[in-house]
Amino acid sequence: MPAFAINEFRNLGMAFDGARPNLFECIINFPSTIPGGTLATGKLAFTCKTAQLPGSTIGVAPVQYFGREVKLAGNRTFADWTVTILNDEDFLTRSTMEKWLDAINGHANNVRRFASAAPSAYTADATVIHYSKVGAPLRTYRFTGMFPTDVTPIDLDWGSNDTIEEYSVTFAYQWWDASGVGGSVG
Numbered sequence: 001m002p003a004f005a006i007n008e009f010r011n012l013g014m015a016f017d018g019a020r021p022n023l024f025e026c027i028i029n030f031p032s033t034i035p036g037g038t039l040a041t042g043k044l045a046f047t048c049k050t051a052q053l054p055g056s057t058i059g060v061a062p063v064q065y066f067g068r069e070v071k072l073a074g075n076r077t078f079a080d081w082t083v084t085i086l087n088d089e090d091f092l093t094r095s096t097m098e099k100w101l102d103a104i105n106g107h108a109n110n111v112r113r114f115a116s117a118a119p120s121a122y123t124a125d126a127t128v129i130h131y132s133k134v135g136a137p138l139r140t141y142r143f144t145g146m147f148p149t150d151v152t153p154i155d156l157d158w159g160s161n162d163t164i165e166e167y168s169v170t171f172a173y174q175w176w177d178a179s180g181v182g183g184s185v186g
Helices: 006-013 037-047 092-104
Strands: 024-028 048-050 057-065 068-077 081-086 124-131 137-151 166-172 175-180
Touching: 024 037, 024 048, 037 048, 037 081, 037 092, 092 137
Parallel strands: none
Antiparallel strands: 024 124, 048 081, 057 068, 081 166, 124 137, 137 166, 137 175
């Protein structure tokens, strides 16, 4: 393709007018034992301001051979996943995230509050759906075995006018899979 071939770019490179990063929905399922989890799941679908389509990395296992490094494919790792959430005055989603963290490890007593110490007791799944400009799901990413590792502070400031509080939550998870446009992965 020659440079500056704008019609080819529009017809081949951007045939569908480009995917838009603001057309998404985030569904985080809280463990059933967390009080308020069902309500917070519903509310979070509306208040999740930012999320990411996940990435993954294949490590490299280097082997030395006659003074040369030969690189072999290693194991896959998944980086933590972070979402930003708008805070409403009912604090429903934030307090539910705090309860989830507290149930994993108590603030004062350093114990897990789930009936079982098994990871299935404190993990949950999440879904991010990326939509087209006409509202059809393009691609769906499902996170398996997820739990929060960090809830960021909310800064309070007398000079912050006409803004809505927001905070971020970082999750560790076991893996993700994807389906939709482009086929399935995982």
